[in-house]
Amino acid sequence: MDSQCVSILPRVCGVLLVSGSSLPDDTSLEKLLDWFTTIAQTGTSLLEACPCLVDFVSKVAFNYTSGSSILSFTLKLTGLIGASEDGFKVLKECSVLKLVFNPQHWQEAGLWEDPCLRIGWIQGLKMILKHSEALSFFAQADLIEPLLQLQTDSSLFVASAANQTLAQVLLLCQSPSSVGHNGSKNRDLEHNSASMETTQNYSGIITKVSDYLNKSVVLKEISQLPGSQQILRLLALLLVRVGPPLRDTLLLAVINSLEELVTTSCSQLTVPLLDVILAANSGLRDDCVPKQRLIRLLWVMLNMKKPVDVMQAAAAVLRSHQSDPALSAHSARVLLLPLDIVTGVSLLDENSTEEELRILITEQLKRKSCISMICVCLSNIPQITLMASDCLPCPQRLIVTAVLLLLRLCCVDSSSSSAGCVEVVRFITGNSKVQKCALEALLVLSKSPGVKMVLVEVFKVLTEYLNSHSSDPSVLQKSYQAVIKWVRVCPDLSCITDQLREGFIQAVRKRACDTRWEARDSTVEFLGHLVGAPSCWAFTEQEMEPSDVLLGGCSFTVPLLKEALQDPESYVRASSISALAQTLTPSWQDGTALTQEQEDIVTQLQEVLFQDSEGFARRAAVKYFIAWFSACSSPSSCWLLMQSVPTVLSQGVADLDWEVKLHTLELAELVLDRAFSDPSPSHPYAVMSDQDHRLPIAGQQSDLLSSLKNLVDWGVVSALLCGVVDCDRPVALKACQLLLKLRGIVCPVMDNTADTRVFCQLAGASVMQQVRKIQEMGKDTCVVSEACSEADKEGICASVDPECVSVCEVLRVLDLDEKLSILTQSSDHIYNSPLSLLQDILTAAAASSPPGQDPRQELVMDCY
């Protein structure tokens, strides 16, 4: 820990005591606690490190005139100090502990009403409960009472923290021997008598908790509903967290009340009640009595008279993956009922036990509220598909059919009718919520066995959606995702006829010209993603790319994407560039000769780099060249690529957008890697013979020199030097790493005579100035002039060019290691440090003036 921090901490504590309201901002106290927590976590004693804290805590506790935020902070800090046994002892000795955690103390001061104080109390208490001494204190001070009261606090935050703290208390009570006492045997003996006493107290705690839960679970009147919900949440948490035998004790204490609660069939309690039952059920053996009673409760809930509640119960049962197959099967049947009723597809056998539920659900589906019911059904289909086939109420293929029919019924432009519930159609037609849920279900169902035979239907429905003018953009996006998913899963697309393909192409074309940019963007993205799908069997019984089967290949997609390059929305332009890269990657990998169209694209992309006013498109353009360079097995043999690289590098590194610069450096890295591992041409545009394709051998200066020259010619070195002085840290870091890489390759090999022959011209005067400044800071020599005059002697450098630097010399002189160590740190590591925080607290206190007179107060409250 920084000694400077420790030295100014007492002053900070003094400031907090007298002027808590003039803190730098609302995060300061939290950050201060973060720092203390970090100290405590490193194993250092917080009190040893910061001895002034006890005094601070005492002063605040005994003189509670501080603001609520300082009091809350102090309570948490007390907890943090008391979390260690030595800290606990000190706090106990100075009587702080008893005072700070005594709710009565705060109530008498009229401060308990403030939720900020209660949250501090709870969190402090939770922090302190790390050892048996603390538990003993908790029991003796009878803090269980206020803690139980806070379980149903009006503040969500307090109630939730109280839940967590109670769970922690019970965990500690569960095994008092397993916590604390890391002292010697003698110490244990000393504590022996106390232990016996506290064990008794702990059982008192458990009894109190059990009684409280048992009493509170039952809903006596509707006004207690929020409290009941809170108690059920607590119970579910406890049943998950604590282990046997405490878990069984709690369960036995409340099971009668739970049974009573189930009979009240209060809809608002269905979900929390189920959470409790399922949490209780998950850890029990099949043969134990409570297990049977819990299963019975689940059956009761699955047979309630309110269809919405029954659906929720069924969904919860399926999600819990509990082991009773009959329950799961019944739940699946319940969940599929709405789909069965709406579509008329017989998903379920005639079953008299469900007849009543069927009638109730049918009635419900004739109302507006049918939407949520259908969505619950659809969103649980993934769970149903995970079930063992013998538990499934019907083959998955039938579910697919029903979902497809539902999608048709929802589609505004579809003329489909169903044999099911007609009244529901007016509510679901055009409803994007149902459409999205159904499409999500269709995505999952693509993995179902035997669904190949419905592929044509799937394709037709999705085409309908893509064609429909009323489809919401998010529905269109999901439709495209569904196409991709099904194409990936079904390698046999032989069922896609020309007619189907024609319809699909028309739909895609239509959406590419949609007035909504979201729809256009999803279309363009889809074209790119389709390229990544694995090969498939086509109608012609040939193995083909899915984009060829569905869209007729590049002849369709490339012109469409080229058109999208002119889109008014930059997101679409960027997506079209990415999609073009994805589309053309196979041809780059194959080394196919460039077409005129591809050459035109390159020209357009360079224009984007130079002229596009928005970063997204420019970022995509640089990434296009990265993809091209990566895919090309021999970039040097592709003249257009090699011609473009210097332009992209020089333009990209001077861009205003930090990500464009970063991507440009990624391209530079690729070029650099290739230069030192691959055969390289003597000139980027030169036609090379096979003889030139030879690896530079390590130690051979001439080869390295040649590669380095190429890098300079392509603009790589200039881009790196430009990047390393960039004001955006990620850019400078990347450039620095690459320069170090270059130094590692070049400098050990080159001798002084050789290196001076490679010079690099820097693009901007400002870059030059900054590079010089760094050089000057690093060494006293002026490398540039020396290098140039040396080169001049050899006739390489005609005149002393002030923008010209010797590469090797620059690499040596620039203190790249030091720069890297700075750049690797967070850009705010100085100002977001504990020392900076402490200084800010002191400065803010010194600068504060009486309220209402400080214009800075406005600024503190100002928005971002």
Added chain:
Amino acid sequence: MPEIKVTPLGAGQDVGRSCILVSIGGKNIMLDCGMHMGYNDDRRFPDFSYITQNGRLTDFLDCVIISHFHLDHCGALPYMSEMVGYDGPIYMTHPTKAICPILLEDFRKITVDKKGETNFFTSQMIKDCMKKVIPLNLHQTVQVDDELEIKAYYAGHVLGAAMVHIKVGSESVVYTVSVNKFALCHSGAAWIDKCRPDILISESTYATTIRDSKRCRERDFLKKVHETIERGGKVLIPVFALGRAQELCILLETFWERMNLKAPIYFSTGLTEKANHYYKLFITWTNQKIRKTFVQRNMFEFKHIKAFDRSYADNPGPMVVFATPGMLHAGQSLQIFKKWAGNDKNMVIMPGYCVQGTIGHKILNGQRKLEMEGRSTLDVKLQVEYMSFSAHADAKGIMQLIRMAEPRNMLLVHGEAAKMEFLKGKIEQEFNCYMPANGETVAVTTNPSVPVDISLNLLKREMTLGGPLPDPKKPRTMHGTLIMKENLVSSEQALKELGLNEHQLRFTCRVQLQDPHSDSDTLHRIYTHLKSVLKDYTIQHLPDGTVMVESIVIKVSSSAEDANAKVLLLSWSYQDEDLGSYLSSLLKKGLPT
């Protein structure tokens, strides 16, 4: 009784990240989804686990509404939709939808710039999130579903800011950012209707302040810039990409034009063009002054403001530079600051909030020696000025808004507790007012309302009578009979369930007859007559001078002018209506002699 519940997860008694949950008519709505820039970890986002523990936000929330583009109101949106997985509808105005990604990208850059940032959204996530946003037009009622509708109104706080009227059945809530004075006199868009919402949720940032005019601040700003330029100094204005920057550019451009100044003004961010594009596109959303000037010339085609190159920072002579980011914690603005900090001729003007842990924060608090990399220090000699151009309403504006909308209850958010308390006291003189802390729920009971269908015939009849047709904005009385369907219960049960007392309806009628006897004799004669006519009925002659036939009461009195003229007063209950009307006709015929 139905109730509306409001729970702030953020902005409850603080000025952190706004995120307010509203439950109204069985619908759950999230108002704003902001980010706290002061934290680098999960604490910067609202804790959604308080909403639903299973993480399925889409099941719980019916929609999310974003009031404006500031990051403390929309910054957590991509996290919520793309990382937590909320897939439901998100609403914001067209300008907010256009500008949001710019600021999110701007902040993403700052975040990536710091080391150790994890769990943060990518550019793709921002885009995917924006694709889910449904844009709102002003004054257009949008049906989220069959029951929930929302309507946006001009708020004027920043470009595209809106207040939103949320309605489910007859219950409604209005949520507004701090409405500024432009909204109060904005002629292009009508002011919010006198919609009398059940709750008006309003920001209360400057709850205790009556602020000096924006014009004074602008004048002060120009004066300071001008003075610095005159003495040959340089002015640095750290800004975020969009928002205040454009307004300040317009100010300087106009001033330069007027004063014929030659010193260069530079804008360092590459996003200016896009920002200007949006200001042009959404000109109708800007304030009157900008719109008026726009008619004369395009305010956003700056003659004096040029793009900045990093080499310009070293140029001699005066200049003004707008540079990002706004808190001087990284990037271009910090680089320029380091260059210029040592010269007392120069000036830095901070036009906005700076979180702790930034250089902006330090210099605003008066620190003059800043620690730099490698244990070096930077002496800050340049002048540091702070100037808030924030368009938050003051106490006066908020009271004006309340009087306009006439809410039944008022709920204050986004302000400091002590200051809110002051405003609450003022509001409570006229309205109920709440100021929940984060995590606390306010429940307000509303009047139950039962929607009914009106028969076409009744509507037609009203029309023929010349009356206006029913209009939700102009409620009026209409007479008819309400037919209840589906549930038939005994009247006793109905009374019990509705908590009503039974009312007895009695009909009365006067019958005059000539009878020369005394009143008591006439009554006895009536009794005898009815006994002979109504054999199967219970007829009683009661000692109080009345005759009762079942529930029908008959009294006799003499006329003041004519002692022979008797007035019979008949009264009967609804159940005996037939018998009552029979008796009245019978007695009108007279008594047998």
